[in-house]
Amino acid sequence: xxxxxxxxxxxxxSMMAVPVLDRLRPxxxxxxxxxxxxxxxxxxxxxxxxxxxxxxxxxxxxxLVVTEVEGIYLGLPGREPGPTMPAPLAQLxxxxxxxxxxxVAVAAGASSITVIDMFDGAVDIDQAAEAFANxxxxxxxxxxxVQLEYVVGGGIAxxxxxxxxxxxxxxxxxxxxxxxxxxxxxxxxxxxLARTPGDRVFGVQINDGPPPTDADPLREMTKGRLMPGxxxxxxxxxxxxxxxxxxxxxxxxxxxxxxxxxxxxxxxARRCAETTRATLHKARG
Numbered sequence: 622x623x624x625x626x627x628x629x630x631x632x633x634x635s636m637m638a639v640p641v642l643d644r645l646r647p648x649x650x651x652x653x654x655x656x657x658x659x660x661x662x663x664x665x666x667x668x669x670x671x672x673x674x675x676x677x678x679x680x681x682x683x684x685l686v687v688t689e690v691e692g693i694y695l696g697l698p699g700r701e702p703g704p705t706m707p708a709p710l711a712q713l714x715x716x717x718x719x720x721x722x723x724x725v726a727v728a729a730g731a732s733s734i735t736v737i738d739m740f741d742g743a744v745d746i747d748q749a750a751e752a753f754a755n756x757x758x759x760x761x762x763x764x765x766x767v768q769l770e771y772v773v774g775g776g777i778a779x780x781x782x783x784x785x786x787x788x789x790x791x792x793x794x795x796x797x798x799x800x801x802x803x804x805x806x807x808x809x810x811x812x813x814l815a816r817t818p819g820d821r822v823f824g825v826q827i828n829d830g831p832p833p834t835d836a837d838p839l840r841e842m843t844k845g846r847l848m849p850g851x852x853x854x855x856x857x858x859x860x861x862x863x864x865x866x867x868x869x870x871x872x873x874x875x876x877x878x879x880x881x882x883x884x885x886x887x888x889x890a891r892r893c894a895e896t897t898r899a900t901l902h903k904a905r906g
Contacts, residue, residue, distance in 0.1 A: 632875035673728035768798035796823035819867030
């Protein structure tokens with residue numbers, strides 16, 4: 622099932638407090654077309670005796686698709702978490718190797734995976750491009766596409782460098798995941814986004830953020846994001862820019878938030894859908 626730019630995806634990041642299977646009915650009732658899966662989700666599923674194939678069937682029963690597996694490690698050798706990264710997050714990232722989760726994506730019926738590098742220290746662009754190309758080649762043989770996500774504070778230092786990694790890799794099934802939190806917290810101008818080839822934008826994650834403070838940015842990234850329209854990000858401008866460059870990527874709402882996690886699952890899914898639709902309406906009419 623190919624999703625359109627008007628289709629909405631409920632990202633795993635918005636529902637981390639809810640077991641995976643328990644997200645499906647609320648997602649359906651809120652009008653989402655699909656859901657994503659993270660490595661932490663899969664580990665919890667295995668512990669509960671739920672397979673990726675089970676998830677695929679249950680999602681289909683609700684009229685949903687599993688769109689992607691998120692947060693896969695880019696796979697550069699010798700990369701280690703920095704001293705400021707919380708131990709649980711560091712352990713999770715170190716366990717997210719691409720070969721294993723490519724198979725999970727196929728079993729879950731996903732069409733793509735998203736790869737990142739969140740470890741400290743700059744990486745060599747050519748080495749990153751080679752690693753990305755290798756994942757793309759493995760994924761192509763399984764019928765999957767691969768999105769590289771620019772992450773503030775990660776090894777690929779800028780959005781421009783992230784685009785260059787994708788360009789140098791030169792794989793037809795390799796593209797970009799645009800996350801509004803990293804875009805705006807990384808001070809990426811919309812003019813720069815406008816120079817991105819639209820056909821290389823494979824996925825879009827939308828969320829908002831508060832005015833900048835001296836608070837821990839890692840905590841905001843993982844616990845303090847806001848719903849679309851509740852913060853200062855120019856999400857309307859971002860969506861209009863993506864439309865102008867010809868992006869056909871569906872929109873995923875990814876709000877890592879303690880406040881959102883405290884809500885019942887049906888209310889959380891409904892709020893995610895309503896705020897995202899309101900933002901898209903402002904951008905597209």
